[in-house]
Amino acid sequence: MSSSLQATYNQKIDYVFKIVLIGDSAVGKSQLLARFARNEFNLDSKATIGVEFQTKTLVVDHKTVKAQIWDTAGQERYRAVTSAYYRGAVGAMLVYDITKRQSFDHVAKWLEELRDHADNNIVIMLIGNKSDLGTLKVVPTEDAKEFAQKENLFFMETSALEATNVESAFLSVLTEIYRVISKKALIANDEHESEGSSSLLKGTKIVVPGQEPESGGRTSSCCGTS
Template sequence: MSNFQQGNYNNKIDYVFKIVLIGDSAVGKSQLLARFARDEFSLDSKATIGVEFQTKTVVIHHKNVKAQIWDTAGQERYRAVTSAYYRGAVGAMLVYDITKRQSFDNVARWLEELRGHADKNIIIMLVGNKSDLETLRAVPTEDAKEFAEKEGLCFMETSALESTNVELAFLTVLTEIYRIVSKKALTANDESESGGSSSLLKATNIVVPGQEPESGRRSYNCCTSS
């Protein structure tokens, strides 16, 4: 974890990455966000109404990266926000509750919605939350691993209550995004000299101060080697 540090707020922000949280209501999306952004957890957390977002700045490979993390209610009646909610997102945390089989069964529907609204190259982490409730487990880890491998997703089990793997899950997604973007920038620089054309990801939803977003993209699945 030596590449990850808290952001230095005296320095400029090099990148802003928008991450969205999706999944059924009460799987712990807001608690994951609170744990990552503020290192907080509330046992009496109320359901999210509408949409909210928080930010956290971290250092990845000596670059200040601001994560802008969006959280929305999982209830059906709030799903009209989808288009604006997904717009500009380069990462997604698709969350289910390991003690609620239905929340895992609904993951496929959430993934279909995500892929229907978001950029096709978005980096997606499947998150099995509430790993502290092992005795109540209803979703075997292997089931989730198999689904993630089939769909080309990253996968991790977390506990917002015990702060297990929460930071690692977010930072894994942020680092995968950064790796693609930094590689893209390097290749673009090389090919601008040779006159070639790059086939690497051109993420229109990455904000780089002083630069305009580029167009053209390629498909990429993270964590395929794990």
């Protein structure tokens, strides 16, 4: 085995973060995932059937983080996957299409479902996708910003086609998750004698799915646009 391969093989993963993509069908969830995970965009992309996921390993604050990103079909007939899909998620990207008002109007419903099934303190980013179609835009940025601020969500407008803000959006969510988890670890260390505190984190790695770590409170919100 070559030294470079050995280095990759021996790479230590400090954290595994599960992120879910939700939103109506055809808003570009799969394209956002393909752009972030593989830097690809497929004009002939077909609707996702059931659940798919991709992984990408990157460095956040000198720690190696493996993002496990889950993508589900937005069609109602796949709603049965809900509980298993959300289990263990510490981040979520709530996506709408800036050219389809209905997809934005459904955001509240998706957010309610997310909060019903996921950890109360999951890090959530609202994403207005297809910013490259600016002339067809029907969802004003201010409407989305107002909703994000009211619901304490992060917010960005993206274009999977042009790769605008895609990496920034995912990195923002991953960085915030890391910040919350690190804070939780410090609290656990400081209060290790308190009942139940040792269960907040097992070592430093979050293993998903099958484990639902708390992700800590967050009072700030971030509303950046392209």
